Amino acid sequence: VSPKPLRVLIIDKNAVRAAILEEGLRDSSAGGPPLVVNRILHEPLDLVQRIAEIDPDVILIDLENPSRDTLEQMFQVSRLAKRPIAMFVDRSDSATVQAAIDAGVSAYVVDGLRRERVKSILDVTISRFRAFDRLQRELSEAKSALEDRKVVEQAKTILMKQKRIDEEQAYALLRRAAMNQNRKIADLARSLIAAAMLLDAEEPE
Amino acid sequence: MNGRVVAGFVPLVDCAVLVVARELGFAAREDIRLDLLKEPSWASLRDHLNLGYVDCAHALAPLPIASALGVGHVRVDCAVPLVLGRGGNAITVARHLFDDMCAAAGAPLRAEPRSTGNALAKVVRQRRAPLTLGMVFPFSTHNFDLRYWLAAAGVHPDQDVRLVAIPPPLMVESLRAGHIDGFCVGEPWNSLAVSEGIGRIVATKSQLLPHGVEKVLAAPPALVGDAATLGALLRALAAAAAWADDRANSAALARMLAAPEYLDVPAELIQDALLGRLALGDGERLDDPDFLYFGRHGGGAPRAEEALWLYAQMVRWGHLPASEASRRTATRVFRPDLYRTHLGAPPAAVVPEPFDGVPFDPENVDAYLQGLTIHTPFVAAPRMENG
Numbered sequence: 180v181s182p183k184p185l186r187v188l189i190i191d192k193n194a195v196r197a198a199i200l201e202e203g204l205r206d207s208s209a210g211g212p213p214l215v216v217n218r219i220l221h222e223p224l225d226l227v228q229r230i231a232e233i234d235p236d237v238i239l240i241d242l243e244n245p246s247r248d249t250l251e252q253m254f255q256v257s258r259l260a261k262r263p264i265a266m267f268v269d270r271s272d273s274a275t276v277q278a279a280i281d282a283g284v285s286a287y288v289v290d291g292l293r294r295e296r297v298k299s300i301l302d303v304t305i306s307r308f309r310a311f312d313r314l315q316r317e318l319s320e321a322k323s324a325l326e327d328r329k330v331v332e333q334a335k336t337i338l339m340k341q342k343r344i345d346e347e348q349a350y351a352l353l354r355r356a357a358m359n360q361n362r363k364i365a366d367l368a369r370s371l372i373a374a375a376m377l378l379d380a381e382e383p384e
Numbered sequence: 385m386n387g388r389v390v391a392g393f394v395p396l397v398d399c400a401v402l403v404v405a406r407e408l409g410f411a412a413r414e415d416i417r418l419d420l421l422k423e424p425s426w427a428s429l430r431d432h433l434n435l436g437y438v439d440c441a442h443a444l445a446p447l448p449i450a451s452a453l454g455v456g457h458v459r460v461d462c463a464v465p466l467v468l469g470r471g472g473n474a475i476t477v478a479r480h481l482f483d484d485m486c487a488a489a490g491a492p493l494r495a496e497p498r499s500t501g502n503a504l505a506k507v508v509r510q511r512r513a514p515l516t517l518g519m520v521f522p523f524s525t526h527n528f529d530l531r532y533w534l535a536a537a538g539v540h541p542d543q544d545v546r547l548v549a550i551p552p553p554l555m556v557e558s559l560r561a562g563h564i565d566g567f568c569v570g571e572p573w574n575s576l577a578v579s580e581g582i583g584r585i586v587a588t589k590s591q592l593l594p595h596g597v598e599k600v601l602a603a604p605p606a607l608v609g610d611a612a613t614l615g616a617l618l619r620a621l622a623a624a625a626a627w628a629d630d631r632a633n634s635a636a637l638a639r640m641l642a643a644p645e646y647l648d649v650p651a652e653l654i655q656d657a658l659l660g661r662l663a664l665g666d667g668e669r670l671d672d673p674d675f676l677y678f679g680r681h682g683g684g685a686p687r688a689e690e691a692l693w694l695y696a697q698m699v700r701w702g703h704l705p706a707s708e709a710s711r712r713t714a715t716r717v718f719r720p721d722l723y724r725t726h727l728g729a730p731p732a733a734v735v736p737e738p739f740d741g742v743p744f745d746p747e748n749v750d751a752y753l754q755g756l757t758i759h760t761p762f763v764a765a766p767r768m769e770n771g
Binding site: 222225227245250251252285 | 426548550
């Protein structure tokens with residue numbers, strides 16, 4: 180007899196993060212017991228009904244989600260046959276709890292689930308939330324690196340025009356000035372562009 | 385704590401004392417750097433408080449009691465040395481439900497808990513599908529206020545209607561969409577439903593439980609153990625509460641709270657709540673200066689009998705079984721002794737008559753509970769399997 184599939188529900192307003200998590204959960208369950216993953220992306224007004232329909236064993240929800248209070252009430256209702264509890268109630272693995280909070284995710288788990296099964300789902304969730312965070316950071320760093328490159332190019336052009344020097348000399352000049360002032364080249368380039376714009380504005384041709 | 389205190393809060397009118405203490409320098413005057421962390425939900429605030437991410441918090445009054453009893457979460461011995469707000473909630477029903485209630489009562493109704501409760505009870509008995517009512521959190525005064533009102537009219541909150549928790553900012557939308565038929569929430573959300581013409585206020589907390597405790601300062605053991613910091617913080621918050629209670633400051637306070645980093649709603653709605661002048665619907669207006677207040681009438685002091693009242697609600701509605709040990713634990717959460725040590729003896733409290741006519745005897749909670757016909761038995765949840 181094949182084991183009953185485990186139903187996991189992801190509630191996350193961030194569609195990309197939810198997709199990354201779903202993929203992670205599917206990968207980790209390959210070859211293991213079957214997993215059914217559902218996602219709720221927005222903040223539905225009929226959340227209670229949706230959850231009742233999906234009937235999940237595990238709910239993974241981002242910490243910032245105001246719908247957590249709705250879940251807490253659902254699980255206090257004692258008539259529910261399945262009664263998930265917040266992962267913190269069973270504090271046997273406080274390192275996992277701490278890691279989940281740091282990663283920005285919370286979990287509700289139906290009582291009676293085997294602990295190692297829950298643990299492996301939580302571990303995947305935490306690592307995917309962290310991976311998403313890293314991705315976001317890298318993206319924003321890449322974006323700012325691109326911006327930096329653009330302003331340095333612009334500053335070089337100004338210097339080349341004003342001082343009638345070549346590109347290499349212009350860059351060397353920028354780099355030396357930045358070192359002397361203990362500033363980043365891009366920051367110095369921004370000041371230089373701002374100053375050049377000011378001078379241009381004061382001296383109309 | 386090096387003079388730095390991080391306090392978690394949920395953006396509601398009664399977070400005012402913390403905001404004023406920070407913004408107007410009452411904390412700085414006591415050499416406290418007070419940083420505020422805005423929380424998206426009560427669950428998040430509780431997690432951060434119980435796991436030590438914040439030093440204290442603006443909490444629903446039942447929340448530290450639930451934590452001390454280990455109900456719904458890990459057990460943490462939080463103390464309540466100060467009450468941050470009293471009153472401020474109201475019960476609002478959808479226009480169509482209000483019309484049904486008036487028809488059932490055979491007369492136009494005003495916002496008054498007994499007559500509106502009885503009218504609702506008639507509607508509940510006539511209907512086939514149960515009504516759905518919203519509140520904010522299982523361990524919330526709103527949950528208990530709503531249940532108190534329903535039960536007094538003979539409506540069983542767990543059998544005759546359905547209760548759901550909804551984040552306050554979604555309450556009005558949920559009412560409009562027809563997912564709920566009414567709700568109990570703090571201001572400005574009741575006023576918003578009235579001003580948009582989709583809701584009617586039928587009772588206020590100031591009618592159900594006059595001067596009733598609403599939000600408290602929840603202080604974990606680390607803060608309670610640091611007497612110097614706690615004393616400075618309490619003095620700062622008491623001074624802030626006195627400023628916030630002064631009606632002459634209501635416009636300035638409403639503007640301060642309306643800022644995006646706090647409530648992010650129109651200042652006029654906040655000021656109506658501060659002055660206790662809510663539009664209730666159908667041209668009726670509340671005029672109750674004590675609808676919502678912070679520290680006046682000695683209201684800043686926590687009282688043991690209030691902790692017992694909250695414990696009684698938790699037992700009544702099946703959050704935990706009654707026991708001598710739990711009762712004692714709950715009583716110990718509210719700390720009038722800490723208040724007295726740092727702020728002096730408070731004036732004698734006003735103890736109002738219960739609106740449902742059933743006197744609450746803090747000396748004999750068990751007898752009080754046994755006298756109530758409507759209640760929900762506790763059902764133990766199965767524990768997680770080890771394996």
